[in-house]
Amino acid sequence: MSKKKQWIDIAFTALTVLLIAALAGYIYWVVLTDSASDRPVADIAAEIDSSFDGMVKGDENTLKRLYGVTGQECGEYILYSAESMMDVRELLVVKAKDNAALDTLEKAVAKRLETQKKNFNGYGVEQTALLDAAVTSERGNYFFFAVHKNADLWQDRFLTAIR
């Protein structure tokens, strides 16, 4: 086998290994972007919106009333809801304590959204539009749910905050 051929063999092998490494690296990166950095929920909420006009901060009772879950079973959370029952705006950010909590939250929020949509269907056109555009998102062990005209923007800020 000629020297030249040997060199080309090595070049090809090197290139192949590089590309496979890139492929593996890319897969790793995709898997990695599912994780999140550790930050307190209050900080995340502050980065989502500075004032939350027209919304009130919710407590354990609100959490129970809206989603049927407790802070105990879910983890650290921050909740903003509208003052009036005819207003559908909501924001929920939870640092779930485990996978089971994430599952519980997913189901609870899905149920809440369904009930709200049923309540306002045919009556409140703006409310229905906001509910249809609601955003639910998970990253790492964080859970995000928003019903608001800025829901998409808030999701972007949420994802940036926990990067």
Place this chain on the structure above:
Amino acid sequence: MVFSSLIFLIIFLPVTLIGYFVLPKRCRNTVLLIASLVFYAWGEPIYVFLMILSILVNYVLGVDIGRSAGARRTVLLIAAIIVDLLTLGFFKYYGFVVDTINGIFSLSLPVRELALPIGISFYTFQILSYIIDVYRGRVEVQKNPLRFALYVTMFPQLIAGPIVRYAQIEKELTDRIVTPERVTRGAEIFLFGLAKKVLLANTLGALFTSVQGADGRTALTAWIGMTAYALQIYFDFSGYSDMAIGLGHIFGFTFPQNFDHPYIAASITDFWRRWHMTLGGWFREYVYIPMGGNRVRPWRHVCNILVVWALTGLWHGAAWNFVLWGLYYGVLLLLEKYLFRKVLDKCPAAIRHIYTLFFVMIGWVLFAAGGLSEAAGMLADLFGRHGLADLTAAYALRSYGLWIAAGILCALPQTFSWYRRRTHDLPALTVLIGAALIFLCIASLVAGSYNPFLYFRF
């Protein structure tokens, strides 16, 4: 993006067609490649790069195999197969494998919930067909990376097949003829595929869903439901394949046929020569025949068949009921070959057709059920667990009877031959029918957001 969507029909397709036909011929491959990448990225903005990296890896390996000899060739082939199958396996089967291990060893290994890249089963198999055929010397190495990329990503067949072996379109990548005759024929095939998907599959799918949800299904209701499912999955998948083949013709490619009126099959063996033909062909070419096919002792042959069919089932989904479904057919095929053949050949045609349809329907129950207990429940309903018939069944027939009849009619080859003959002697009538289909498809797409594609998990 799916073909049966408004965005594809009035935005993506016109733009791509105009680009393809208006720009000079030498740009055509580039136009098609760019369009295909945009098409894929639209549905997978992150995983498009995964596909591109896979293409690069396999391109280099292909070239390397082509210029190497001896042991190095084999090493490269094995490397390619491992990389490709590992990638596919990681996204598609990781959860399944971990769940099974957890189940057997009572562990609690974490399961990552990763999204499955669309079409990964299809394009991985296409890439493998290229690599293996380059190794075997059946095709020449594709030295042009763009042409290779085009082969893998071509949007007509990227997401849902047919699985096109590289050997089948090797020449057309460089040199294809596009005539008005071919383009119009492709348009006709595309239109009929669209109608199958939008008008028949979606409607029958709605019937199936409405029946599935009900409790206490009587036998008639359950059979109506399974008939709807059998027709839905056929029109869904064959409609999509037709759209792919039609688009292929428009761009100058001849894609292989994927379905040949499977429900008129006269045996299970016959059925699988008519259903998802390109998958069967791929497994035969790259797994069954290398394992020895049927030129081995009977017990080896039995093993080969069972392995291939377990894999076929597994390809359809990462769950045990799919493996069971595959083995179900494997066993039936073996029984047909070794036991029933002579008996079956002597039976009258009607018996053969009923026999085939019956076992195919049972097969669909296994396929459609979410798990083994659900399958058992569905089978019990089919055989009268909750009685024979009721008002729900009557209402379902009244509401969907005509659709089911239309579905059965369109599953028969006689219908299309009849139509084809009318295009010769009554062209005005057939143009009218075709035009009506265009309008009905658009109306249905606008009205409904219900547009599922059953083979999309692949």
Place this chain on the structure above:
Amino acid sequence: MNRRIYLYTLSGIFAAVILTLAVLFVCLPDKTFSSLENRTLQTLPDATPRQIADGRFESHFETYVSDQFPARDFWTRVNTGVCRLMGQTKSNGVFFGRGDRLVEDFIPPKEEQYAALNGAIRSFAAEHKDLSLYACVVPTAVSILPEALPSLCDAGDQNGYIDRLQKDMTAAGLHFIDLRQTFLMEKNSTSLYYRTDHHWTTDAAYLAFKEYAAAANLETAAVYDPLVVSRSFTGALSAVSGYTLPVRDEIRVYLPRDEGTQMISYTGEGKTDPTYYNIEALETRDKYALFLGGNHPQILIRTSSKSDKTLVILKDSYANCFIPFLGEVYRKIIVIDPRYYADDLGTLLRGQKADDVLLLFNANTLAKDTTLADVLQPK
């Protein structure tokens, strides 16, 4: 030769249709609201890198193409027409009935929902033995007008549900008002239900009021003159199902000959009105909102009635055209919609010194409702 003509013509038509639609789509201005579907339409979405990367932009854009599609309403009607031609008589839970009528199907409640409601009613009745408790579960067209249903249809058993509720509510100590007998007798001489909407007509509400007054031993002497305020009402069932009927509904309002006065305060919204009727609603699509302006969490009504009794009524939208009749027999009426009510009902009952409590719901809504049980449960 003929085949070539066929292929070329068909392809030509296909291409022409697609190109025309594409051009129209790009050129026509975006609409923001669909009155046929009663919802806002998607407009051009933002194309930020993050939204493109996670698929939100793509999905919004596909909705955008669908929502802004040229002649969207025309295509929807074609589709509905074809489905009906092929024998389908139900769309989104609404039957296309015989004799130009849309009828909403009844979906029986899930067992947990029924048990929760039943339990809540029992606890509530036990807690408030000092009050007179009434319940009226209104049957809808699906059980009162079965002849309007399409043939062979398997509508839900609403009668069985009302029977069951009657038995359980009476056992809990509520006085159950069964309207079915009266409605079945009157259905041929009175138009009880709208043809395009799921609500009952004011005429039906009046019949119900007379039954209620009899059950609650209330003296009613008022005489009413029905007045047609709209002849062009197309209701919610039409929007939900996509079926359009050749007929429109009439909305009637019953004006008392002896006009009393009333003050209606929408608690928490800071609004007050001297009349039950929100005339602006007649200019919009949702004309039924004429009655009390639609749904509110809590309404306080004071009337010039000679009586000094107070009623607390828990309701869904069916009660909206029923409430004006109550003005004659109650001095104070508190109207609560459990979907939007968050306070403690017990406190309210004591604070307002309620005499009677009425639960007024239609059977379809009650079977799906989960909020009434929450409100009735003592906290």
